[in-house]
Amino acid sequence: MVIYPIRCDGILFGGFEIIPIFEPLTKWLNISVSIMQTTNTTEQQIIEAARKIFMHKGFSGARMQDIADEAGINKAMLHYYYRSKDKLFDMVFTEAVGKLLSRVSAVFTADLLLEDKIQGVIGSYIGSIAENPYLPLFIMNEINQDPDRIIDRFVNTPSFPNIQEFMMLLKSEMDNGTIRRVDPIQLMISVVSMCVFPFVAKPLMQAVFKIGEPAFAQFIEERKAFVSSFVLSALRP
Amino acid sequence: MVIYPIRCDGILFGGFEIIPIFEPLTKWLNISVSIMQTTNTTEQQIIEAARKIFMHKGFSGARMQDIADEAGINKAMLHYYYRSKDKLFDMVFTEAVGKLLSRVSAVFTADLLLEDKIQGVIGSYIGSIAENPYLPLFIMNEINQDPDRIIDRFVNTPSFPNIQEFMMLLKSEMDNGTIRRVDPIQLMISVVSMCVFPFVAKPLMQAVFKIGEPAFAQFIEERKAFVSSFVLSALRP
DNA sequence: CGTTTATTTAACTAATTGGTTAATTGCTAT
């Protein structure tokens, strides 16, 4: 009988070996460990390696051996710490989504004028993804493979942005006549589209417009201002 | 020594078994066969099954057995007709990309006023993808996995839209003052983003906004008009 | 120290997967 590290069992093992009462503690441990990047423990090395491999190759394309090699450890260690490929994947996915959403959510709920809020959301959205450019495709991909498994974890993330409130803000500005009257859902999807899609389509874009790595970086930097002014311009009454 | 059907060898086997002089004929055969859906030959059944499975699961997620089952035939038949998983994939990919691009390209090069052209491109782009909703994610995905392998086939497709010409048109309208001055590349990426992204993000969107299948279809239908007016609105001087 | 506990490793297993083969069935022209 092998004893697995506690930190793993709480969230992921569903309490079939460790009784559920431990869950909150281990869950908290888990989050804190994965947030503080300073410690370079084996677990953290594994998570980082797994993130890299999963992001590039997707779930089914990623090999446990690749992750082990990337982390510079034995393959059995992966299972020692995270039991199975699925569990390890969940770990990486949950952490990545959490990071992205919490950052955007902060601006989303901040107390700002609509114009500043739109600029802020666009800037932090593009900025966040620029730091983690493979994340969107990764998320879209895995959601399409098995929607039900993923979506709960995504939408029910504690840091999920408060959309309802933002839509109310839009509506009131339309009533005021400050902005043009448009379908708020169509608008929000458009903003997200313009922020996210360039990263998803990056290699294709580079080929079509024949731009290299630095030019792409510049394109992204300029894009924050472009999308902001484009959206605000489209919303002029 | 097994004799493989000619139609496969021309394009894909790179002439190491069949001499290159046959290529144009077989290529032409290939295209015509895959376009006319009327015939329900085994090869066509295979392609359709492969498209379905590849689109849903991606290259590494797709299993040859799944494709065989979907086509209702023996697994060995796949190899009999298309030699290997890679070759079969290339077949599906090339056909799918060709279909999409040729349709968009037609509107792209048509002789229309800018406003009509923008509306037309948006309409045909969204319409095309609505008929093949898994295509964008599929393309993005495979391009990210192995950019070099895919991109040539994509950009050098004979039906690839004439971007240069369109950019000139934009520039002249900006000089006229008919539309606001913006970076044409940023603009084009934005338009494509707004057309494509909703399909890529469909399951997530449905979860976040709690909309079902019919509501999503309606959203897409409305989106043609929304994106058109949104873009034209943003371009007002 | 010595014992106990946690970490790490190499070797192994069972299942899956892409691909092959050799034999069988179906079709077509003479």
Add this chain to the structure above:
DNA sequence: ATAGCAATTAACCAATTAGTTAAATAAACG
């Protein structure tokens, strides 16, 4: 009909893969 060729199948193979195990090493601790 039947010889010859194309289409189809079941059984098989070799490589890969996630996951296991039991033994070895390092760390903690009395």
